[in-house]
Amino acid sequence: MSDNDAISKQEQNQESNQENEKEQTMESLMGEYSEDFSFQMPVAGEIRDGIIASISGSQILVSVGAKSEGLIVGKEFEAIPEELLATFEVGKAIPVFVVTPHDQDGNLILSFVRAVEEQSWIDAEAALASGESFESTVVGYNKGGLLVPLSTIRGFIPASQLSLSRRLTMTGETPEAKYKSFVGDAVTVCVIEVDRERHRLILSERAASTETRDQIRDKVLEELAEGEVRKGRVTSLADFGAFVNIGGADGLVHMSEISWDRVVNPTEVLKVGEEVRVKIISIDRERRRIRLGMKQLEPTTVDEYIADHKVGDVVTGRLVDVSREPAKVELGDGVFGFCRLPKPAKSESKPAAAAPAADVSSLSAMLSAKWKQGKTQSTSAPETARSGQIRSFRIAAIEATQTQKKIELDLVN
DSSP states (O other), X not given: OOHHHHHHHHHHHHHHHHHHHHHHHHHXXXXXXXXXXXXXXXXXXXXXXXXXXXXXXXXXXXXXXXXXXXXXXXXXXXXXXXXHHXXXXXXXXXXXXXXXXXXXXXXXXXXXXXXXXXXXXXXXXXXXXXXXXXXXXXXXXXXXXXXXXXXXXXXXXXXGGSOHHHHHXXXXXXXXXXXXXXXXXXXXXXXXXXXXXXXXXXXXXXXXXXXXXXXXXXXXXXXXXXXXXXXXXXXXXXXXXXXXXXXXXXXXXXXXXXOSSOOSOGGGTOOTTOEEEEEEEEEETTTTEEEEESGGGSOOHHHHHHHHOOTTOEEEEEEEESSSSSEEEEEETTEEEEEOOOOOOOOOSOOOOOXXXXXXXXXXXXXXXXXXXXXXXXXXXXXXXXXXXXXXXXXXXXXXXXXXXXXXXXXXX
């Protein structure tokens, strides 16, 4: 091989090596550029961390690591709550949702509200998967239950998923009567259903609660006070009275405490499931017993009668039942007193002679006869008391307490 051929081959090898180096350098640069390009190019629907670059009255410029900043503008800007917008400042980190990588003007359009909502759905799905509970606040209600937010998503607790204690304290028939008092309450719930497409988030307070009926009852017993008036619901009826649940604890309304009127059987005036108002008469925390009354809350004419009369007053009444002791006396519409009637005295004396026939031929004789008749009656034995008689009575005593209103009478001969 000649020297010229050797030099020519060496030059060809050098040129080939240079071309290979150029190709490797270009591939390397393209790879780096490709990696950098794929990292920086936003994708619609993704959530990114951004830094606020500038804020104006109608838009927010956010740096998300792309070639140019993205915009939160138009309805996406207006959707940000004013109180939250007031906390934004240049340099603050915020999450953003990529609405579109480039609009018709080539701008990267972002959304803060959608980013927060999307993150809320992600958190909801994570909570559903883990079964963990979280704390929130009741913000509203509808006909079926309570509304509770998870971040920006409004969740729903159906009535069947409320805690036992909350269900036991519910009263009324309308949604307002049942749920309004719970608005503002702190609540611990867990997620039991997530459906993004239907925008449906179902929560359960019952599943997150560990309370038992005994714990609820003991808590209610501690909170109750004698003399309080509470709403409750009739849970069962017996011959001797009615059981009423008040906030998780059952109390007894004895038949005598149901009404001022005579009640033969509680089923005459009450039914299971009925909502009633009761007064706490007494509490036995050791034995876990609550004595309740209903008649104390009834408007009654007995109160008016007692207010208008005093001990010593002479009143008129009708003997209703003299077979009992004391005898029952009707003093007015729905007002009764009780009188211990004197026992008839045993006497062997002859009956008083009938008054002589009077000469009524003149006015003076007529008056004389009337006087004699009256005198004869005044010395005779008192008339025997019989049911149905209208008689005069003197009020001997008045008892008016929260459990009893009683008027004791003496018969006036």
